[in-house]
Amino acid sequence: MQKGRAGEIDNDPGVCARCAALGPTCCHLDPVDSEFCFPLSEMEKNRILDCSPISGGFVLQANSRAFVDNVCRLFPGEEDTVRTVFAESDSHFRLAVGDDGACRFLGPQGCTIPRESRPYYCRLFPFWVVGGEVIHFDARICLARREASSLPQILNSIGANRAELRDLYGRLRLAWGLPPARGMQSVKKGF
Numbered sequence: 001m002q003k004g005r006a007g008e009i010d011n012d013p014g015v016c017a018r019c020a021a022l023g024p025t026c027c028h029l030d031p032v033d034s035e036f037c038f039p040l041s042e043m044e045k046n047r048i049l050d051c052s053p054i055s056g057g058f059v060l061q062a063n064s065r066a067f068v069d070n071v072c073r074l075f076p077g078e079e080d081t082v083r084t085v086f087a088e089s090d091s092h093f094r095l096a097v098g099d100d101g102a103c104r105f106l107g108p109q110g111c112t113i114p115r116e117s118r119p120y121y122c123r124l125f126p127f128w129v130v131g132g133e134v135i136h137f138d139a140r141i142c143l144a145r146r147e148a149s150s151l152p153q154i155l156n157s158i159g160a161n162r163a164e165l166r167d168l169y170g171r172l173r174l175a176w177g178l179p180p181a182r183g184m185q186s187v188k189k190g191f
């Protein structure tokens with residue numbers, strides 16, 4: 001799954017609402033690619049369960065070679081750590097999708113999970129952090145990406161800032177079981 005700031009469409013007349021009106025968003029995934037959905041930590045899953053009445057929202061997925069290779073691409077230079085955290089003999093939870101590829105938590109007005117309880121990956125997308133620098137994925141499904149030609153423009157379009165994204169990225173690393181990235185500010189233990 002690409003992820004979902006489309007969750008903000010309820011009160012957002014901006015780019016995420018316009019993206020949702022056009023068709024599939026970052027909260028959709030081709031069901032045949034579901035094994036490549038980002039992993040959910042136990043903590044993230046439990047936080048969703050604490051606030052969502054929706055059942056059947058998660059799938060236990062084997063750590064396939066292709067999945068682990070995909071996660072490795074997110075953390076260049078940390079492949080050995082990633083392969084330890086996501087051992088191929090093990091499994092992980094991910095978000096479940098319907099036959100149409102929509103995340104089970106996606107409602108008519110966007111994500112049904114309160115923003116602060118959504119998976120970190122959802123809250124980061126379409127941004128990521130590499131070497132302490134905020135970058136963006138070249139995700140054509142994201143209207144903000146299609147409309148903008150530079151990172152500052154995408155940040156402005158979505159209303160995100162680098163400090164918040166770096167903090168979320170640090171929390172995601174902790175949640176996924178990865179050590180703090182070198183040179184990044186530590187995050188508080190509380191989520």
Ligand code: SF4
Pocket residue numbers: 001003004005006007026027028095103104105106107110111112113118119122
């Ligand atoms: S959890 Fe919410 S924001 Fe994340 S993919 Fe599902 S609907 Fe979108």
